[in-house]
Amino acid sequence: MLLANIALFLKIVEKGGLAAAGREVGLSSTTVSERLAALETHFGVVLLNRTTRAISLTDEGRTLLEGAKMVLGEVEDLETRIRLGAQTxxxxxxxxxxxxxxxxxxxxxxxxxxxxxxxxxxxxxxxxxxxxxxxxxxxxxxxxxxxxxxxxxxxxxxLQRRLVCAAPAYLAKHGMPKKPVDLKKHNCLVMRFGANLDNVWRFGANALQQIVTVRGDRIANDGALVHQWALAGFGISLKSELDVRPDILAGRLIELLADFSPPPxxxxxxxxxxxxxxxxxxxxxxxxxxxxxxxxxx
CATH class of the missing domain: 3.40.190.10 (Periplasmic binding protein-like II)
Structure with missing residues (x-):
């Protein structure tokens, strides 16, 4: 029962609440609350801070969460080896x-x-x-x-190579930048990572490094969307080569400023x-x- 209650605790955290966890596993909110209380009684600590709107982990709850995933994972692996063989x-x-x-x-x-x-x-x-x-x-x-x-x-x-690229349609209309500073005249597609705007693009290395603050009419916190915008010809993007290599090879995107490679x-x-x-x-x-x-x- 202890392992079952620990698994239910993980589900509560994953779903963000007792009611949501109950719906996921087919238990009433009352039953979920009782089993959580039993788990807290077993350990003698409070695992979750609960309000009418949200839950949050206590320090003890965070410790249990980190260790429980490992323990339950090993139990599942053990059961698999016993039931189905070591290779499954x-x-x-x-x-x-x-x-x-x-x-x-x-x-x-x-x-x-x-x-x-x-x-x-x-x-x-x-x-x-x-x-x-x-x-x-x-x-x-x-x-x-x-x-x-x-x-x-x-x-x-x-280390993964990063490169600046744009669609042929964009370059046909706006021209091709010859050096990093030319990007200031272009519409650049910018990524946002949380509170940080990735609009400071670096080129070259060490003492020869050039730094350009770019701008454009499209900003997104989704790299796939920036990729899509670049393919549609809306502007110039800075992407990992892993993301755009097929498009470069197929001619859907063209690498720019290859002599001023951004740091990997x-x-x-x-x-x-x-x-x-x-x-x-x-x-x-x-x-x-x-x-x-x-x-x-x-």
Missing amino acids: LSGPIRISAPSDIGRTHVSAAISSFLAKHPAISIELVLSDGYVDFVGQGLDIALRFGSVTDSSLRVRSLG APLQILFPPSRAQPKRVRELADHLALLIEGLEQG
Whole structure:
């Protein structure tokens, strides 16, 4: 019963409330509340701060959440090995990825992974912003850029080239920039990451680096939408080569300012700050890493 109550606790946090968790698992709000109270009595602490509008984790609740995912994952793996054999993986995985690469490469990786492990289910959360592992109930995340949360476990996938590009239709109408400063005269498609506007574009390296503050009539917090705008000829974008390589090769987008390459961005797989991950999560991380490595070599 303890493990069942811990699993219900995870569902409460994932769904953001007792009633929502109850609907998900087919229990009344009263039953969910009673089982949560029993769990808190067992540990002798308050796990959730509850108001009429929202819930929030206490420090003890956060500790339980981080450890419980690992424990329940290992229990599922153990059950699978006993019932179906050591080579069979099962259970859910919740993964976050940037919207553009998530819709393409990560989605393809999920399909090929599930083809090999049909007993696994995967929920893909597309977001270009901050990753809240606890609040979103994530097992794994793929992210570009530097990692500011030192508590997260990181698996590096290397540096990924970034490039400036635009559609032929845009360039035919507005001309092609010859040097970075020329971008000030162009309509640039800008990404927003939370409160930060990514409108300061850097070119070159070290003492030769050039910095240009760009502007345009379209801003989005969704990389896939910026990609779509670029393809439609609305302006110039700064994208990872992983996102736009097929369009560059097909001529749908044209790389600009190739002699002034922007600094590459690190790509990494992130894990929550727990001691270990279930085998299914580790296997998916390996699968993603192999796919990215293949794209780089391609």
